[in-house]
Amino acid sequence: MLITGVSGYLGSRLATRAVRAGWSVVGTVHGGECSIDGVRVERIDLVDRAAAVALLERVRPDAVVHTATGRDRGDWAAVADATGTVAVASAAVGARLVHVSSDAVLSGRQPPYDESALPDPVYRYGAGKAAAETVVKAVAPDAAIVRVPLIVGTDGDSKYERMTPALIAGQPGALFVDAYRSPIHVADLSDALLELATAGTPAGEHAGVLNVAGPDTVSFHRLGELIARRQGLDPALVPAARAGELDVVIPRDNRLDSTLARKLLTTRLRGAPEFLA
Ligand SMILES: NC(=O)c1ccc[n+]([C@@H]2O[C@H](COP(=O)([O-])OP(=O)(O)OC[C@H]3O[C@@H](n4cnc5c(N)ncnc54)[C@H](OP(=O)(O)O)[C@@H]3O)[C@@H](O)[C@H]2O)c1
Structure with a gap:
C-alpha cells in the first residue's frame, strides 16, 4: 500500500x-x-x-x-x-x-x-x-x-483537541454554535x-x-464542550460565537448521511458523543 x-x-x-x-x-x-x-x-x-x-x-x-x-x-x-x-x-x-x-x-x-x-x-x-x-x-x-x-481523535493531537484547551486558556477565538458537522474518529x-x-x-x-462520517451531528461549540469534558476541563468555559453574526465564509450545516458506508463497511463508525464520552 x-x-x-x-x-x-x-x-x-x-x-x-x-x-x-x-x-x-x-x-x-x-x-x-x-x-x-x-x-x-x-x-x-x-x-x-x-x-x-x-x-x-x-x-x-x-x-x-x-x-x-x-x-x-x-x-x-x-x-x-x-x-x-x-x-x-x-x-x-x-x-x-x-x-x-x-x-x-x-x-x-x-x-x-x-x-x-x-x-x-x-x-x-x-x-x-x-x-x-x-x-x-x-x-x-x-x-x-x-x-x-x-x-477528531482521543490522543489530544487533532486540531479541535488542541484548539479547545487553548481557547479555554484565553487564546483569542471562539467556536460556532450555529455551524454543524458529523465528526469521525x-x-x-x-x-x-x-x-x-x-x-x-x-x-x-x-x-x-x-x-464516511459519524452518525451524530454536532455544532463546533458542542464538539468543544465534549472535548473539554473529556480533558477534565469545564465545558462552560468554551467560548461561543455565532457564524451568522460574523463576516465569515463557512458552510453552516455540512452533515453527511453515511447510511451507505454503514451498509458497506464492517468498521463501526462512532459519533463524537460516543468516542469523546
Ligand atoms: N483534518 C480534518 O479534520 C479533515 C477533514 C476533512 C477532510 N480532511 C482530508 O483528510 C486528509 C488528511 O488531512 P490531515 O488534516 O490529516 O492533513 P495534514 O495533517 O494537514 O497533512 C497533510 C499532508 O499532506 C502532505 N503534503 C502537503 N503538500 C504536499 C505536496 N505538495 N506533496 C506531497 N505531500 C504533500 C504533507 O506532507 P509534509 O507535512 O511532509 O509536508 C502532510 O503529510 C486531507 O485530504 C484532507 O483534505 C481532513
Whole structure:
C-alpha cells in the first residue's frame, strides 16, 4: 500500500494501522518527517507528475490511499493538481485508488448530504477538493472518493483537541454554535480506508463518492464542550460565537448521511458523543 501524506495527522494514524493490519506500507512525506515502524518513507512533491509516476512505477502498490493535501489549505496545486498526479500515476500501474476528499466540497445550504450531492463549494479549499474529486472521477473511475467530515481523535493531537484547551486558556477565538458537522474518529476512518483499499471485499469494489462520517451531528461549540469534558476541563468555559453574526465564509450545516458506508463497511463508525464520552 502506498499512503500519501504519512507525516500528516490522518496519514500517520492510517499508516500505523495499515502496518498492524499486515500491509506492507510505503508512505510519502513532502517537507515533514515520519518515523513509523514498518513504513518505508519516500520524500516527494506530489505536484511533480514525473516524480509521482516514477515512484508508483518503482513501488507498484496494490492500493494507493491519497491523504496528502496542502498544509496551506489554499494551496491549489497541492490540493487539486497533486491529486490529478496521484490519480494518473495510480491508473498507470493499475493500483486501487482511495482518495480522501472532504465535506468542504459542500456549501452547507442543503443538508443532509448523501453521495448524490454535487460539489457547490463556498471557499477556496473546498473548490480545490471539488476539482480533485472531478479529476479522480475522470482519470480513475473505479476509485473510491471518500468524503470526510472533521477528523477528531482521543490522543489530544487533532486540531479541535488542541484548539479547545487553548481557547479555554484565553487564546483569542471562539467556536460556532450555529455551524454543524458529523465528526469521525481518526481510528474509525483509518479502518474504513483500509477496508476500501482491500480487493475482494464489497468496500474494495466501491467506485465513486462515499460519505464516511459519524452518525451524530454536532455544532463546533458542542464538539468543544465534549472535548473539554473529556480533558477534565469545564465545558462552560468554551467560548461561543455565532457564524451568522460574523463576516465569515463557512458552510453552516455540512452533515453527511453515511447510511451507505454503514451498509458497506464492517468498521463501526462512532459519533463524537460516543468516542469523546
Ligand atoms: N483534518 C480534518 O479534520 C479533515 C477533514 C476533512 C477532510 N480532511 C482530508 O483528510 C486528509 C488528511 O488531512 P490531515 O488534516 O490529516 O492533513 P495534514 O495533517 O494537514 O497533512 C497533510 C499532508 O499532506 C502532505 N503534503 C502537503 N503538500 C504536499 C505536496 N505538495 N506533496 C506531497 N505531500 C504533500 C504533507 O506532507 P509534509 O507535512 O511532509 O509536508 C502532510 O503529510 C486531507 O485530504 C484532507 O483534505 C481532513
